[in-house]
Amino acid sequence: MKNMLLTVCLLAGFAVHAQEEHPYVKEKDPLVLQKLEEWQDWKFGLMMHWGTYSQWGIVESWSLCPEDEGWTHRKPEGIPYCEYVQKYEALANTFNPVKFDPARWAAAARKAGMRYMVFTTKHHDGFNMFDTKQSAYRITAPNVPFSKDPRADVTKEVFNAFRHEGIHIGAYFSKPDWNVDSYWWPYFPPKDRNVNYEISKYPDRWKQFQQFTYNQIEELMTGYGKVDILWLDGGWVRPLDMHTKESLGWNKTPAQDQDINMPAITSMARKHQPGLIVVDRSVHGPYENYRTPEQQIPEKPLDYPWETCMTMAGSWSYVPNDRYKPVNRIIHNLVDIVAKGGNYLLNIGPGPDGAWHDEAYRKLDSIGQWMEINGDAIYGTRSVAPYKDGKVCFSQKKNGTIYAIYLLDEGEALPPVIRFSGITPAGGAKMELLGVNGKVSWKKAGEAVEVKLPASALKKNLKYAVAIKIK
Incomplete structure (x- = not known):
């Protein structure tokens, strides 16, 4: 027993x-x-x-x-x-x-x-x-x-x-x-x-x-x-x-x-x-x-x-x-x-x-x-809060550079303005759209950030996703 x-x-x-x-x-x-x-x-x-x-x-x-x-x-x-x-x-x-x-x-x-x-x-x-x-x-x-x-x-x-x-x-x-x-x-x-x-x-x-x-x-x-x-x-x-x-x-x-x-x-x-x-x-x-x-x-x-x-x-x-x-x-x-x-x-x-x-x-x-x-x-990046806001995902290099990656739906045309919250660049921060020449401007809109893409990007047939580099 x-x-x-x-x-x-x-x-x-x-x-x-x-x-x-x-x-x-x-x-x-x-x-x-x-x-x-x-x-x-x-x-x-x-x-x-x-x-x-x-x-x-x-x-x-x-x-x-x-x-x-x-x-x-x-x-x-x-x-x-x-x-x-x-x-x-x-x-x-x-x-x-x-x-x-x-x-x-x-x-x-x-x-x-x-x-x-x-x-x-x-x-x-x-x-x-x-x-x-x-x-x-x-x-x-x-x-x-x-x-x-x-x-x-x-x-x-x-x-x-x-x-x-x-x-x-x-x-x-x-x-x-x-x-x-x-x-x-x-x-x-x-x-x-x-x-x-x-x-x-x-x-x-x-x-x-x-x-x-x-x-x-x-x-x-x-x-x-x-x-x-x-x-x-x-x-x-x-x-x-x-x-x-x-x-x-x-x-x-x-x-x-x-x-x-x-x-x-x-x-x-x-x-x-x-x-x-x-x-x-x-x-x-x-x-x-x-x-x-x-x-x-x-x-x-x-x-x-x-x-x-x-x-x-x-x-x-x-x-x-x-x-x-x-x-x-x-x-x-x-x-x-x-x-x-x-x-x-x-x-x-x-x-x-x-x-x-x-x-x-x-x-x-x-x-x-x-x-x-x-x-x-993509390469050499790590997660950064809040990692995602709607259709925008974020990644960060070890040197602090952040990327905002906008996910395009199947057949969706690139919008002229991309908006996201959760990441607020420092004043005077420079942005660029990977693979596209042309000026990228941005501004704060309340708690959000609005990024205006160059006209040259809108003329391209960009697919899948686009990445904005925030220096």
């Missing part, structure tokens, strides 16, 4: 702890702090989800997960689960992305103004897009047709191509691995996204998984050149005492202590890559150097480093005839995020042949034309 009472008390204490929001833990390593400061200057990045699943045009990995959620449905429906898994894993036998052209991707990203990238080296399904020695389920395995191509180690090719364009490198890596038998042991069927055996009963198997993960990350940190960000996904893999109310909802079975040993992984990774930013996504603690709201933009500035990761189209992975967001919305998202002090990580999913949709290139080209004129209002 005493032991039962103690267990109940411990579980009750854990439940209370799990519902508390873990505060942001500031990094102490000076090299990492310096890199984080630089990262917050980059503002705009590219993400790519790519794997064998692109051949079916389905959601990445999740159809393997035996949970009844909207994003885990299997297509075609009605196939028994075990048969589906076999068919899914057999996709490796036909994966041959012969149109793979990372140099074109990197050039398009650079022209769009992207300063960093994050590439999926391995997603939850466990298929490795790099030449790992820890698993045969990889793109360089003999059974994969593309393994005969000299560019078979696509992670290396991607990293080198983007690095050549001056773009900083981020390695996405899934902590859970649904293909390795030290995480999903074939002896038991998987019940949900989590480890499918009792860790306390089989601790040696879990230690094997810890070592497997450590070894794979070390391969990425030692064999793929300079890496700036280690972007870890699969936040349900975490110590038991680090769970939150949200993460407990990811368990159909009782939560387990899925401690992957982040202290050892981080120490090793930074030994090889000094100053490495580590993002242990959603695990609020010392190894989450910045936070990553997914497919959403916070309502107000956050008091810690953050990045909105969002799809350019409707899906993270390749879907035939996917619908892409209008350029106007993408740029408005970027301005909104920057005004709130965040970074924007925009995802494009390559297709099964290794090519992007043509639409992705067109969007990036239009974004790049806008950034070429207005990038000064």
